[in-house]
Amino acid sequence: xxxxxxxxxxxxxxxxxxxxxxxxxxxxxxxxxxxxxxxxxxxxxxxxxxxxxxxxxxxxxxxxxxxxxxxxxxxxxxxxxxxxxxxxxxxxxxxxxxxxxxxxxxxxxxxxxxxxxxxxxxxxxxxxxxxxxxxxxxxxxxxxxxxxxxxxxxxxxxxxxxxxxxxxxxxxxxxxxxxxxxxxxxxxxxxxxxxxxxxxxxxxxxxxxxxxxxxxxxxxxx
Numbered sequence: 001x002x003x004x005x006x007x008x009x010x011x012x013x014x015x016x017x018x019x020x021x022x023x024x025x026x027x028x029x030x031x032x033x034x035x036x037x038x039x040x041x042x043x044x045x046x047x048x049x050x051x052x053x054x055x056x057x058x059x060x061x062x063x064x065x066x067x068x069x070x071x072x073x074x075x076x077x078x079x080x081x082x083x084x085x086x087x088x089x090x091x092x093x094x095x096x097x098x099x100x101x102x103x104x105x106x107x108x109x110x111x112x113x114x115x116x117x118x119x120x121x122x123x124x125x126x127x128x129x130x131x132x133x134x135x136x137x138x139x140x141x142x143x144x145x146x147x148x149x150x151x152x153x154x155x156x157x158x159x160x161x162x163x164x165x166x167x168x169x170x171x172x173x174x175x176x177x178x179x180x181x182x183x184x185x186x187x188x189x190x191x192x193x194x195x196x197x198x199x200x201x202x203x204x205x206x207x208x209x210x211x212x213x214x215x216x217x218x219x220x221x222x
Contacts, residue, residue, distance in 0.1 A: 001217060001218040003031060003034040003035050003038060003216060003217060004035070004037070004038035006215060006216045006217075007020070007022070007035060007038045007039070007040055007216055008038070010212060010215060010216065013200075014203070014210070015203055017208060018203050018207065018208055018209070018210060019042060019208065019209050019210075020040070020042065020210060020212060021042050021043070021044045021065055021067070021192070021209050021210065021211045021212070022035050022040050022042065022043050022044065022212065022213070022216050022217075023043075023044040023067065023195070023211050023213030023216075023217075024043045024044065024045060024054070024213065024217065025044065025045050025046045025047065025067075025068070025213070025220070026050075026220035027213075027217045027220060029054055029057050029058065031217050032054065032058060033058070035216065035217075036058065036059060036062065041061060041062055041063055042062075042063045042065060043062055043063070043064055043065065044064075044066075044067040044086070044211050044213075045064060045065070045066060045067065045068070046066070046067050046068025046069075047068060048066075048070075048071075048074040048077040048078050049077070051064060051066065051078060051081055051082070052077055052081060055081040063083045063084070064081050064082045064083055064084075065082065065083065065084040065085075065086050066078050066082045066084070066085045066086065066087065067086045067087055067151075067192075067211060068087060069089070069123055070085060070087055070088070070089075070093060072093060072096055075093070075096045075097055075100050076100050079097060079100045079101055079104060079106075079108055080104060082108060083108070083109060084108070084109045084110065084111065084148065085097060085108060085109075085110045085111070086110075086111040086113070086151040086192050086209075086211075087111070087113045087123075087124075087151060088110045088111065088113060089112075089113045089115075089123045089124045089125060090125075091133055091138045091139070094110065094112075094139070094142070094145065097110060097145055098142045098143060098144050098145040099144075101144035101145060102143055105144075106144065107144050107145070107146060108144065108145055108146070109145075109146045109148045109187075110145050110146070110147060110148060111148055111149050111150055111151040111190060111192055112124075112125060112130060112139075112147065112149075112150055112151070113125065113150070113151045113152065114126075114127055114130065114150055114151070114152040114169075114170050114173060115152075116152050116153075116154070116166040116167075116169045116170055117152075117153055117154055117155040117156075117166060118155045118157075118162075119155060119156065122153055124151075124152065127169060127170075127172075127173040130173065130177070131173065131176060131177065131181075134177060134180070134181035134182075135180075135181065139181065146187050147182065147185060147187070147188055148187055148188060148189065148190045149174065149188055149189060149190030149191055149192070149208070150170055150173065150174050150177075150190075150191050150192070150193075151191075151192040151193065151209075152166070152167070152170045152191075152192075152193045153193070153195070154166045154193070154198055154201075160198075160201060163198050163201050164201050164204070164205065167193055167194075167198075167201060167202050167204075167205035167207070168205050170191060170193055170206075171191065171205040174191050174206065189208070190208045190209055191205075191206050191207050191209070192207065192208070192209035192210075192211060193205075193207045193209075193210075194207045194210040194211065194212075195210070195211050195212060195213070196212050196213060196214045196215040199212060
């Protein structure tokens with residue numbers, strides 16, 4: 001697997017303003033080093049322990065994104081290493097991250113995860129639920145968290161019409177939030193959606209971060 005060539009191939013296709021998150025979960029440190037040597041600096045991990053181990057073995061200028069479901073008892077372990085937590089799926093989790101970041105005297109960027117896919121197993125806010133939470137002020141008063149935008153996953157399907165419709169829902173929710181409750185937050189500017197098989201559709205619907213693993217590293221080593 002030529003990691004460097006794969007990264008160059010993907011980046012050559014990305015529109016201006018869209019960044020690549022190399023999804024490195026379950027891949028060995030050696031593969032991440034290859035990506036790093038090719039110029040990649042943003043990596044996505046989904047397990048707290050794996051993230052901690054890799055962060056300690058790899059260069060300090062890496063921007064780590066936590067992209068998996070974050071259990072409340074893993075917040076402390078994750079916050080010390082990450083630049084961005086993409087998978088904040090409840091107000092309770094958001095508040096816990098804010099409290100832990102305050103304890104460490106650092107600021108963490110977060111994305112609020114929307115649930116738009118048909119699979120019930122996927123987590124996140126329903127679009128209406130998130131808009132209502134924002135309207136009630138539940139996203140206000142954060143001191144050590146910056147709300148940067150939204151993250152979502154589409155249904156795992158070959159139906160590109162369905163995928164496009166789901167990504168469009170995310171884009172519409174993002175615009176609604178930014179126009180109203182986030183109007184004074186210039187940092188609220190990111191949409192993370194699109195993976196190896198559907199990122200081309202995602203960027204057509206406003207994605208600014210694409211999370212690609214298999215097309216860079218090959219199939220995962222569990």
